[in-house]
Amino acid sequence: MCATCGCSDDAGVRVTDPVAAGHDHPHDHGDGHGHGHREPDSRTVALEVDLLAKNDDLAGDNRRWLAEREVVALNLMSSPGSGKTTLLTRTITDLGDELPCAVLEGDQETLLDAERIGATGARVIQINTGAGCHLDADMVAAGLRALAPARGSLLFVENVGNLVCPALFDLGEAGRVVIMSVTEGADKPLKYPHMFRTADLMLVNKVDLLPYVDFDVEYCVTAARRANPAVEVLEISATRGDGLESWYDWLRRRAGALTA
Template sequence: MSLEVDLLSKNDALAERNRRWLGEHGVLALNLMSSPGSGKTTLLERTIRDLGASRPCAVLEGDQETLLDADRITATGARVVQINTGAGCHLDADMVLGGLHTLSPEQGSLLFVENVGNLVCPALFDLGESARVVIISVTEGADKPLKYPHMFRTADLMIVNKIDLLPHVDFDVARCVEYARRARRGLEVLEVSATRGDGLPGWYDWLARRRPGRDRAGSAHDHRSGR
């Protein structure tokens, strides 16, 4: 237990260092988390293509292996750095620090951190982000917030993606939202289709209202300690 506490304390210190650097450079950093296959990369591609002309966008792409998602982001014209974690199941603040040195995002840019796909480990590690976004698709179970409550407890926004598929799947959006708000009361929720475009103006408005630095209700440390 003491080793885990030491590890997380070291990570939190590095995360604060990242957050200060990002705030000083006016960079809004978003930590995007989800299960594999939720549509994170598709949402990123669409967002960058829609917003990239008015605001510089950059991506830190987290995966265990391959450059596949990074190649997709590169095709949008955004700057991207791939971070492969090997057997690791999440990004941490030190990995993001190294990625920031390589990426060197422009002043005032949007920085998307696409975390490794799972709903457990990423929730524990503060990266220095301004806000956390958890993405769940309607092809998953609506009970995910009950099974993985800490992920939803630490989120600032939940995006329900692939709503264009609702006529073809058994997914109760209202129930999923209810479960998520059991984990975090008042959690903001957006319903979108990254492929068809439904709900994306609401997502872009949410991004426009965010500010660099400590824009979140609390860090991962705050949520772990019950603050």
Template sequence: MCTTCGCGDPAGTRYTALRHDHSHDHSHGHHHPHDRGAGARTVPLEERVLARNDQLAAANRRLLAERGVHAVNLMSSPGSGKTTLLERTIRELGDSVPVAVVEGDQETLLDAERIRATGRPVVQINTGEGCHLDAAMLERGLRELDLAPRSLVFVENVGNLVCPALFDLGESTRVVVMSVTEGEDKPLKYPHMFRTADLVLLNKIDLLPHVEFDVARCAQQIRRINPGADVLHVSATRGAGLPEWCAWLRKRAITIYCEPEI
């Protein structure tokens, strides 16, 4: 988290709603301490950061539940194919459900521009030196979006397999995207990320003939860490597994709508 990895310049966080013709520059309103000289205070300080974040996440969760909005936190390492997956998912869902997107990156509007091309509302959050989104950032991003009742909002987190797993955003569902080009040992190396997942999407399966990747071993490792996680195989570029992924989303959303997580 921030107190150990040293990420984040509060003044450097920027919010840009691409459906508008102007940008919004804001601080995300919390301090990341960098003075770690008092080592005995590190753990209590980290606990306070997470406790404050959890309070804000609970408020986000209540707001989303009141509107019947199903929020999906997409997490992965860089280059796993999250943005391509989002583009294909939006096309696959079509007009069956309203969709909005919150994009998280350290810099650039590149991914948000790609989502805007699909015709869906999108807000880009640039975290500067920060390596994850937190609940305060998401709250500001949600304010920029006109969330339709009973809709889906995808949150594409900053590419990182460590910090995003620690920060509750108030989401309904956590999905980890992992590509076959990364190696099947990722669940063992980053167990907390996979332990918090509701679903693991194994992406780029079209490349299996060209890489050394043991699908069965990977699934075994995921289940060892998180027996309750679902695992689906997809190819965001070729479309394989996309109907199953969208069916999983619809079923999960129905469950959340019927039993809101407050």
């Protein structure tokens, strides 16, 4: 049991190569979050500290492993339905010839998003967390061993969709990207400040829908910078293409900074 968020331990975690799996979709589509409720006590606090300290040690190992291979890893986090997978498929399609890309895909169940990524030709490994609500450094280490990303490649880690627990766990990434959708509330950075406090970049996605939804971009950006004054912000549409060249330039700078 995870003392930090109450989700289940790694007994249900599966690391799968969707190409080698040899089947379409698992039959069990369970979506239980598994969060428990407990009274805080000194033992729980000690478990939280021990858990996060162990995770940070493993994240450091991942960071060294990636740096030795000049692989730039980016942790992509958001609420479900923000457009992470759509953005990834378009990014890989547009940049794949310039920057080799690979993906660790995190979801509680199914290979659906990994199959979408795999259709672009990029190498992808699915990590199913079962009842777990986030990826951790140990899961990513197992995924890296299965994925074996090419030297000098760009590695996207698509985290499990929620704005709480993924922010707590260092995976060994070189950067963090939070994706907001204009179909969400513009006050999300105020409600979930730790997620935005740890981000290097916030992407405001689906701006093509702004004429049809009640979303104040300026309010959202101000709220994000209240949590993190240094966070960069780009407004994009992964479907229509708005702002994607600025996103690609950001990726080029990140890749160049690590491999220079």
